[in-house]
Amino acid sequence: MAILQLNDMSLFFGGIKANQNVSFTLQEGKLYGLIGPNGAGKSTIFNVITGIYKPTKGEVYLHGEKTLEFSPYQLAQKGIGRTFQNIRLFKELTVEQNVMTSFFSQSKTTFVQNLFRTKAFIEEEEKNRAKAHELLKFMGLLENAQDLAGSLPYGKQRKLEIARAMGLSPKLLLLDEPAAGLNPTETLELTNLIKELKEKHKLTVLLIEHDMRLVMQICEYIYVLDHGELISEGEPNFVQNDPKVVEAYLGVDE
Amino acid sequence: MNKTIQKLLIFFVIGLITNFILSSFGLNADALLFTKPDRFNGLISPYYYSILVLLGINIILSTSLCLINGFTGLFTMGHAGFMAIGAYTSAFVISKFFPTSPMLVQLMIGLLVGGSIAAISGFVIGFSSLRLSGDYLGMVTLGFSEIIRILILNIDAVGGARGMTEIPQFINIGTIIFLTLAITVLIKRIRDSKFGRAMLAVKENEMAANLMGINPLKIKVQAFVLSSFFAGVAGACFAHSEGYLSTQTFTFVKSFEIIAMNVIGGLGSLSGAMMGGAILTVLPEALRKVQDFTGVDLRMVLYSLTMILIMILKPQGLMGTKEMKWLSSN
Numbered sequence: 001m002a003i004l005q006l007n008d009m010s011l012f013f014g015g016i017k018a019n020q021n022v023s024f025t026l027q028e029g030k031l032y033g034l035i036g037p038n039g040a041g042k043s044t045i046f047n048v049i050t051g052i053y054k055p056t057k058g059e060v061y062l063h064g065e066k067t068l069e070f071s072p073y074q075l076a077q078k079g080i081g082r083t084f085q086n087i088r089l090f091k092e093l094t095v096e097q098n099v100m101t102s103f104f105s106q107s108k109t110t111f112v113q114n115l116f117r118t119k120a121f122i123e124e125e126e127k128n129r130a131k132a133h134e135l136l137k138f139m140g141l142l143e144n145a146q147d148l149a150g151s152l153p154y155g156k157q158r159k160l161e162i163a164r165a166m167g168l169s170p171k172l173l174l175l176d177e178p179a180a181g182l183n184p185t186e187t188l189e190l191t192n193l194i195k196e197l198k199e200k201h202k203l204t205v206l207l208i209e210h211d212m213r214l215v216m217q218i219c220e221y222i223y224v225l226d227h228g229e230l231i232s233e234g235e236p237n238f239v240q241n242d243p244k245v246v247e248a249y250l251g252v253d254e
Numbered sequence: 255m256n257k258t259i260q261k262l263l264i265f266f267v268i269g270l271i272t273n274f275i276l277s278s279f280g281l282n283a284d285a286l287l288f289t290k291p292d293r294f295n296g297l298i299s300p301y302y303y304s305i306l307v308l309l310g311i312n313i314i315l316s317t318s319l320c321l322i323n324g325f326t327g328l329f330t331m332g333h334a335g336f337m338a339i340g341a342y343t344s345a346f347v348i349s350k351f352f353p354t355s356p357m358l359v360q361l362m363i364g365l366l367v368g369g370s371i372a373a374i375s376g377f378v379i380g381f382s383s384l385r386l387s388g389d390y391l392g393m394v395t396l397g398f399s400e401i402i403r404i405l406i407l408n409i410d411a412v413g414g415a416r417g418m419t420e421i422p423q424f425i426n427i428g429t430i431i432f433l434t435l436a437i438t439v440l441i442k443r444i445r446d447s448k449f450g451r452a453m454l455a456v457k458e459n460e461m462a463a464n465l466m467g468i469n470p471l472k473i474k475v476q477a478f479v480l481s482s483f484f485a486g487v488a489g490a491c492f493a494h495s496e497g498y499l500s501t502q503t504f505t506f507v508k509s510f511e512i513i514a515m516n517v518i519g520g521l522g523s524l525s526g527a528m529m530g531g532a533i534l535t536v537l538p539e540a541l542r543k544v545q546d547f548t549g550v551d552l553r554m555v556l557y558s559l560t561m562i563l564i565m566i567l568k569p570q571g572l573m574g575t576k577e578m579k580w581l582s583s584n
Contacts, residue, residue, distance in 0.1 A: 050465055076467035090458035092522075092575070093451070101455040104448050105467035111476075114447035115440060116258045121447070168467055 002064070003028045003172055003204050004049065009058035011044055011228075018044045019228045021058070026172070031198055031205045033219030033236075035212075037248055041228040042208045043085055046174050049206075050082055051075045062172070077105045081170030083161040085177045085208075091150030095141055095160055098149050099132040102167030132167065139163045139193065155186045159193070166197065173197075175207045179214050187211060191218055216240065224248065258443065265435040273428025276303065303427065307495045309535045310430035311488050316515035316531035317438050317524060318484035323513065324522040325445055326477040327457030328384070329392045333485055334508035335399025336372045338501070340486025341493040342412050344368030345421040348494070357424040364424075365433075365490050372486025373479050375402070380478030384471060396506055407501045417500035418493075425495035433491065437484050438581070442524055444480065446583045453477050457522075518564055520571025525578040530571070 004026040011019040019041045026032055034042050047053045049060060051072040060067045067075055081102075090098050107128060113121045136142045139159045144152060149160060158178055165173060178194070179187045191214050198205050209215050215222065216236045224232040224239055226248040232239055239245055276298055298306075315337060322328050344364040352360050383394040412418045444450050452473045455463040460470050493499050515534050519526025537560060541553045564572065577583070 052461070052465075071469070072461075072464045073467050073469045076465050082465055084462070088459045088462040090455050090462065092458055093454055097451055097454075100448075101451050101463065101468065102466040104452050104455075107448055109448070111449060114449060115443050116256060117443065118256065164466065 001028045002026065003062070004206075005059075005061040005064075006045075006049075007059040007061070009045075009048060009055045009060060011041075011048060011053055012056045017228050019048070019055070022225070022228075022230055023058075024223055024230065024233070026204055026206060028171075028204055029198075029202055030220045031194075031218055032207065033215045033222040034206055034208045034225065035210070035215055035222060035239075036225035040225040040248075042225055043176060044228075045225070046082060046176055046206075046208065049075075049174060050080055073105070076168055076170075079168065079171035080174065081165030081168045081172070082174035083158070083165055083176055083178060085180065087154075087157050087161060089149040089157055089160060089164070091148065093149055094146050095136065095149055095152065096129065096132050096145040098160060098164050099135055099167045100128055102164050103128045103131070106169070135163045135166050138197075155182050158182065159190070162193075162197070166201070169201075171204060173203050173205045175205065175209075177208055177210065179209055179211045187214055190214075194218060258439075261439055262436055265432050265439075268435070269428035269430075269432035272431050273426055276306075276427050304495070305535065305539050306427055307425065307430050307491075309532060310427075310434040311492050311495070312512075312515065312535045313434050313528050313531035314437050314488040314491070315485055315512050316519070316527040317441050318481045318488065319512050319516055320522075320524055320527040321441060321444070321453070321477050321481040321484075323516050324524070324527065325450060325453040325457060326474055328474060328477070329388060330395040330478075331392045331506065331509050331513065332379070332395035332397075332399030332402075333481075333512045334504045334506065335395075335402040336376055336482035336485035337489035337492070337508070338399075338402055338406060338504035339375050339482075340368035340372040340489030341499055341504075342406055342418070342489075343371040343486075344490035345418055345493040345499055346412050348422055349418075349420065353422060357422075360422055360424050360494075361429065364494055365487050368490030368493075369483045369486040372489065373483035376479045376482025376485075377475065380475045380482075384474045384478065396509070399504075399506065399509060403501050403504050406504075413499070415501070417498060419498055421493050421497050421499065423494055423497040425491050430491060430495070433487065437487070438524065438528060441484070442581050442583075445524065449473070449476065514561065516571075518561065518571055520573035520575060522575050523571065523573040523577055524581045525576070526571050526573030528581075529573060533572075 002025045006022055006024050009019060009022045022045065034045065036042055044053065048055050051067060051070055054068060062078060090101065107124055109121045109124050133142060133145065136145055139162060141156060141160055141163060144156060149157065152160060162178065179190055182190060194205065195218055197203060207219060219236060222234065222236055222239045223230055224245050231244045231248060232242045315333065319333050322330050344367055347367050348360050348364045352363060379398045383391060386394055406412060407415055452463065452468045455466065455468060456470045456473050464470050511534060515530035516527050518533060519530030538553060538557050541556050544556060545551060545553055
């Protein structure tokens with residue numbers, strides 16, 4: 001079943017065409033890759049899907065529902081979790097609190113219950129903390145639960161971003177260059193984590209990444225973007241050998 | 255028993271005992287009913303007594319601003335406006351409709367009405383201006399607070415430029431101590447709840463908060479409403495302890511003073527806000543004593559120097575982002 005569908009989506013900033021007539025469909029439970037040279041418009045697509053930018057033309061459907069009228073926080077509540085290319089953690093909050101912020105929309109207690117610390121509040125808080133710890137344990141961050149997020153090393157910050165996005169219990173997870181700045185060992189570890197997460201939570205994942213080894217290893221289907229347009233799509237083997245993709249990355253042989 | 259209610263009861267008893275010792279010093283109805291005695295025969299002079307009351311009011315103002323400036327990271331310069339609304343509505347309602355009611359009734363109605371009307375205006379102002387951020391929000395809130403002040407200045411029913419006189423005085427040191435402790439603890443509870451986490455998230459990174467399912471505008475308005483409610487309560491306390499109101503009290507200078515309390519204590523720290531409130535209340539009064547030695551009025555010079563020194567030596571504020579133990583999270 002299609003979870004996300006882009007229909008002839010175009011996004012212009014004045015004269016700059018960030019995305020032009022991009023159409024693709026993501027099927028539930030698969031791992032997709034979105035690749036392309038720098039400035040190809042990959043992150044803009046993420047921003048359109050999460051509702052930060054409204055496309056100039058075209059439509060976006062989530063579970064067959066038009067998403068254009070929804071704000072980013074509503075789309076997040078509907079099950080789109082994402083991470084950022086330039087890490088956007090809540091740096092002055094602890095690791096545990098970072099994950100717990102994403103439970104905000106799911107928790108049911110009212111303001112008065114929170115203020116007077118009723119039984120319902122305490123139970124919910126315990127439950128949320130346990131849930132956060134479970135996610136942190138999975139990402140290997142449990143020992144850092146009480147540290148400030150800003151004090152974590154880079155690799156762990158990347159993982160925390162994923163843990164925080166997972167706190168939304170998303171159906172669609174958008175990962176924006178999760179392996180950027182990681183060393184090969186960390187990248188390998190992350191690759192396995194993403195695979196496991198996907199299997200465990202039956203996620204659909206869309207992944208932007210420049211690390212081709214990672215992409216070719218885990219993605220089941222790949223979309224290639226250049227100058228804001230989709231130039232190729234297919235299984236990793238096909239995309240790797242597509243002359244158009246090679247041209248976009250390496251240029252034409254004179 | 256619920257821990258919060260337990261704590262509030264303890265604060266009530268602390269207030270009652272202090273009130274008993276400081277102002278009445280004799281078992282009379284005033285001490286038990288939490289009301290201001292007509293005549294002082296307590297331990298301290300009326301001068302120190304009024305400084306203590308003002309200290310409490312300033313701490314409430316400072317901690318309430320902490321919700322907006324410290325936790326949600328918004329820069330507002332109009333806190334005195336909300337205080338003015340609380341002060342004038344409470345004073346008006348009490349002297350118009352409940353002038354002869356028992357003091358306890360006056361107290362409850364006054365604080366509730368003052369706080370609620372301030373909260374409502376906080377909602378209106380917040381909702382219309384919170385799409386702005388940074389310095390622009392500061393300018394707009396400054397404008398709103400001046401509008402509020404000028405409006406009040408032109409309402410004859412509350413005395414206009416002459417000021418409002420003969421306001422029933424029923425706020426005493428016990429009430430103030432109770433309210434200061436209670437409001438501080440409530441604000442701490444808000445900070446440690448999911449709403450507080452959301453506020454801090456919005457402050458740290460608004461876009462990330464948005465994409466984690468938190469509506470930033472709603473959280474900001476919430477912080478604004480809560481903060482202006484407490485500011486309104488502080489205003490009501492001010493009105494009913496002084497007995498006299500003039501719009502001159504609520505100029506933007508007062509707003510800046512409240513911001514200074516937060517900055518000196520450490521932005522984002524509740525203990526810092528309390529400490530800043532205490533310092534900025536006590537320091538100018540303590541410096542009056544210095545004048546006895548110097549002969550000339552160096553009060554404001556020394557006051558400014560102290561503040562500059564604090565900012566040079568401790569640019570992150572006295573507490574930084576640390577908290578005292580009873581105010582630290584969990």
